[in-house]
């Protein structure tokens with residue numbers, strides 16, 4: 001910043017901005033350590049332990065002492081772990097443990113922390129795309145499907161059957177009596193596997209563009225011994241189903257499509273006249289000014305820039321972005337031929353809103 005522009009500014013606000021940025025640097029570093037704490041299993045290991053030394057923690061967790069030591073110190077200075085200097089022992093603070101272990105299920109924010117190092121891994125490709133245009137294909141995002149499935153699975157296991165689908169009692173009745181159900185962009189199959197187990201009278205088909213998540217979904221069908229579910233590697237935009245469906249599902253699988261407008265028109269034609277299209281997608285507004293107080297907006301716009309937008313652009317798509325918002329979603333659904341769009345929110349899901357959509 002040049003000296004003349006500084007003289008026109010209130011230096012208090014400049015100092016505050018500097019402090020804020022220093023905090024962001026520290027917080028970003030903590031997120032990286034949270035991701036490692038989750039992936040190494042350290043948070044889970046520490047969650048029921050009392051004060052312990054570095055060696056005890058390294059031996060108990062089966063990890064290398066030197067890395068564990070450095071990580072523990074980062075946890076202390078971040079305020080996540082308590083430290084007793086007298087005997088050099090560490091303890092995970094229970095109030096943080098509540099948000100950082102696998103046992104916390106949908107409250108496990110350490111699982112969500114994994115997205116940041118994941119997208120940092122494609123920074124060079126994103127930089128090239130800024131300069132030359134184009135996108136970044138799914139294959140470049142190493143662990144994306146696993147992290148996505150872990151995140152959506154935490155939420156689905158907690159609320160899909162008992163809360164989310166209950167938003168449409170009519171859909172639940174169809175599932176109970178025996179419905180044909182399609183999910184596109186199904187990833188590793190979290191949602192369909194739960195529904196197929198709960199509603200044995202219904203038949204489920206899951207399609208996804210990518211082989212890796214479908215392979216995993218098929219393994220899980222086998223493990224769970226389900227005979228009412230099929231997973232296909234299939235580009236939704238080229239899908240031609242043999243029959244119309246009673247229910248079509250999309251969990252976080254519209255905004256990163258290449259051509260979501262065209263796909264929604266297809267979806268309308270795949271659905272029976274009295275069918276239900278049930279969508280969970282990122283909750284936000286289409287207008288940035290309405291997202292300023294959104295508690296997760298910086299995270300969502302960052303993931304949009306680094307993942308959802310480039311994966312769509314890589315397919316020659318429009319790059320709608322994670323924060324396409326409920327206003328645009330509603331108008332696109334109406335343009336595609338759906339007349340009734342009801343939007344719901346659940347206190348138990350801070351990421352998504354739910355659309356119950358009919359022709």
Ligand SMILES: C[S@@+](CC[C@H](N)C(=O)[O-])C[C@H]1O[C@@H](n2cnc3c(N)ncnc32)[C@H](O)[C@@H]1O
Nearest residue numbers: 149152185186187208209210235236251252253
């Ligand atoms: C954000 S992920 C959500 C995955 C899953 N629904 C979940 O909640 O775990 C979006 C998924 O859509 C899939 N996808 C993207 N474009 C697709 C297309 N044209 N046809 C089918 N699947 C697609 C991706 O491979 C990815 O698995």
